[in-house]
Amino acid sequence: MTMREECKEYFEKISEYLDGELDSETCEKIECHLRECPECLHCFESLKRTAEICRSLPREKIPEDVEQRLKDKLKGFLSKDAAKSFDL
Numbered sequence: 001m002t003m004r005e006e007c008k009e010y011f012e013k014i015s016e017y018l019d020g021e022l023d024s025e026t027c028e029k030i031e032c033h034l035r036e037c038p039e040c041l042h043c044f045e046s047l048k049r050t051a052e053i054c055r056s057l058p059r060e061k062i063p064e065d066v067e068q069r070l071k072d073k074l075k076g077f078l079s080k081d082a083a084k085s086f087d088l
């Protein structure tokens with residue numbers, strides 16, 4: 001999957017954004033970009049859903065192959081640092 005440089009920058013921050021760790025100025029920039037960029041919005045929505053599933057389900061209830069697939073999918077979206085913050 002190809003991403004514009006601009007989009008990569010936003011995606012490096014997206015896990016912090018999902019965790020509510022960013023200041024409001026940065027949040028606004030991300031939200032602004034998501035409104036303008038359907039590709040990022042789509043990725044963001046999938047990521048958000050995946051993160052919510054990962055967090056809401058007890059680990060042992062996710063079949064291993066499913067969990068691995070989710071992780072691989074997330075890793076495809078995220079930078080190394082961001083992936084680390086999801087414990088991938």
Ligand SMILES: [Zn+2]
Nearest residue numbers: 007037039040
């Ligand atoms: Zn984008």
